[in-house]
Amino acid sequence: MAGRVAGRLGAASAPATSTPIDELRRRVEDIDMDAEPLGGQRVLEEIDRLFLQEAVWFHHPDYLAHLNCPVDVNAVAAETALAAVNTSVDTYDQSRIATLIERKLIDWTTGKIGFPQGDGVFTSGGTQSNMQALFLAREAALHGFSGRQRSERQSRLVILTSEESHFSVDKSALLLGLADDAVVTVRSDVEGRLDPAALEESLKGALNAGKVPMAISATAGTTDRGMIDPLPDIARIAERYDIWFHADAAYGGALLLSPTRRDLLSGIERARSVTVDFHKGFFQPVSSSALLLRDPRDFRLGTWHADYLNPEESDEPNQVDKSLQTTRRFDALKLFATLRGTGADALGRAVDRVVDLAHEVHEVVEKHPDLRLVSGSDLSTVVFRWQPEGVTDVDADALVAPIRRHFQEAGSLLVAKTVIANRPCLKLTLLNPGAELDRIAERLEEIAATAARMHEHTTRPTPTYEESLNETK
Numbered sequence: 315m316a317g318r319v320a321g322r323l324g325a326a327s328a329p330a331t332s333t334p335i336d337e338l339r340r341r342v343e344d345i346d347m348d349a350e351p352l353g354g355q356r357v358l359e360e361i362d363r364l365f366l367q368e369a370v371w372f373h374h375p376d377y378l379a380h381l382n383c384p385v386d387v388n389a390v391a392a393e394t395a396l397a398a399v400n401t402s403v404d405t406y407d408q409s410r411i412a413t414l415i416e417r418k419l420i421d422w423t424t425g426k427i428g429f430p431q432g433d434g435v436f437t438s439g440g441t442q443s444n445m446q447a448l449f450l451a452r453e454a455a456l457h458g459f460s461g462r463q464r465s466e467r468q469s470r471l472v473i474l475t476s477e478e479s480h481f482s483v484d485k486s487a488l489l490l491g492l493a494d495d496a497v498v499t500v501r502s503d504v505e506g507r508l509d510p511a512a513l514e515e516s517l518k519g520a521l522n523a524g525k526v527p528m529a530i531s532a533t534a535g536t537t538d539r540g541m542i543d544p545l546p547d548i549a550r551i552a553e554r555y556d557i558w559f560h561a562d563a564a565y566g567g568a569l570l571l572s573p574t575r576r577d578l579l580s581g582i583e584r585a586r587s588v589t590v591d592f593h594k595g596f597f598q599p600v601s602s603s604a605l606l607l608r609d610p611r612d613f614r615l616g617t618w619h620a621d622y623l624n625p626e627e628s629d630e631p632n633q634v635d636k637s638l639q640t641t642r643r644f645d646a647l648k649l650f651a652t653l654r655g656t657g658a659d660a661l662g663r664a665v666d667r668v669v670d671l672a673h674e675v676h677e678v679v680e681k682h683p684d685l686r687l688v689s690g691s692d693l694s695t696v697v698f699r700w701q702p703e704g705v706t707d708v709d710a711d712a713l714v715a716p717i718r719r720h721f722q723e724a725g726s727l728l729v730a731k732t733v734i735a736n737r738p739c740l741k742l743t744l745l746n747p748g749a750e751l752d753r754i755a756e757r758l759e760e761i762a763a764t765a766a767r768m769h770e771h772t773t774r775p776t777p778t779y780e781e782s783l784n785e786t787k
């Protein structure tokens with residue numbers, strides 16, 4: 315299998331194929347899951363044909379869409395080991411050394427954040443890390459209340475976050491049983507960073523309306539624009555009003571290792587909880603993320619005990635006490651392998667490389683006569699539109715989805731789209747340290763040429779009756 319995968323990885327000439335979804339659907343539908351087993355050898359062939367041949371390749375330099383990264387090879391080796399052993403890091407008796415290794419990696423991460431007494435746990439992703447942070451924040455806000463008083467207080471809880479924060483904050487509010495209007499959206503400045511004055515205003519408004527602010531959720535690296543909220547200002551406000559400060563650094567956490575940009579995260583050490591996704595800027599295979607807490611006692615706000623598993627009197631280090639999951643992957647081994655085998659300095663340089671590259675691409679877009687840069691980025695996204703002089707906003711809007719779809723269907727270039735200030739935009743997310751400026755500039759030319767063709771096609775005047783008669787002759 316390793317040989318086949320290596321062959322496919324090396325041979326990938328595009329980030330995806332052009333096989334249409336109907337054909338893919340048919341191939342999957344045609345498989346009879348109850349048929350006679352193929353045996354080990356033939357199933358590998360089937361996986362090769364069915365999956366690898368049609369995979370989306372994040373390591374390909376023309377994959378420029380979402381927050382997916384090429385992976386560190388040492389982590390891939392570790393992935394094989396942890397899957398084969400099938401360790402579950404829930405209780406100590408099931409994992410032993412694995413629990414201690416996970417704790418070591420958590421300590422390493424809290425050390426980088428600046429939580430000297432901190433603790434944490436690996437999770438399945440930023441979505442779960444955010445959810446757990448907000449769960450603990452809810453429990454902190456409801457601590458000491460029970461029964462009807464607890465329900466009444468819960469109905470008044472609010473989370474303050476910027477309009478550019480990740481949708482998992484909204485989703486968490488729903489799952490946590492908060493009121494429909496529990497997420498208070500705070501205005502961002504024009505660049506896309508939460509505005510501290512607006513935060514304080516919203517906070518006062520919520521308090522005056524009888525709400526109980528349970529958390530301020532800041533974003534260190536927004537998913538669309540890669541902007542880092544002003545963490546020290548937010549920390550100051552959270553401290554003054556004594557509100558749980560969560561920092562969602564799912565994307566920006568990678569700067570913890572940057573040799574030149576670590577200062578962009580200053581203030582993160584004043585958060586009470588932090589989300590870091592290792593499967594973004596730490597080049598780890600999916601999944602690998604963590605929730606880190608400044609004060610380890612905060613985990614007790616959400617611990618359950620089961621007699622068969624982790625009874626209250628257990629003196630063993632049971633990671634399940636800190637997790638929303640029970641059976642849980644030993645993802646920490648992958649980060650261990652990367653840090654020991656490749657090293658934190660190399661990761662930090664790779665992160666800097668993609669951020670530098672994004673800034674260079676911003677310049678290319680700004681100089682291009684037909685492209686417009688919509689936003690800068692503290693990290694590695696490029697948000698732009700095709701809109702030459704004289705093309706209206708509405709016409710340019712209408713092209714965003716078709717441009718993306720055109721390349722998506724060909725499989726030749728994968729870009730994303732999003733909406734900034736109510737206008738659709740194209741988005742590149744650069745997380746491949748092997749990507750090169752010249753190649754990206756060429757892809758931008760292709761995008762511009764395709765857009766121009768599409769625009770010409772859609773705005774060509776409709777032929778007169780006589781002209782159309784002539785055409786059909």
Ligand SMILES: *Cc1c(COP(=O)(O)O)cnc(C)c1O
Nearest residue numbers: 439440441480535537564565591
């Ligand atoms: C990616 C991202 C998330 C979600 O993380 P997953 O690992 O995809 O669950 C949360 N917040 C931000 C800012 C992100 O960029």
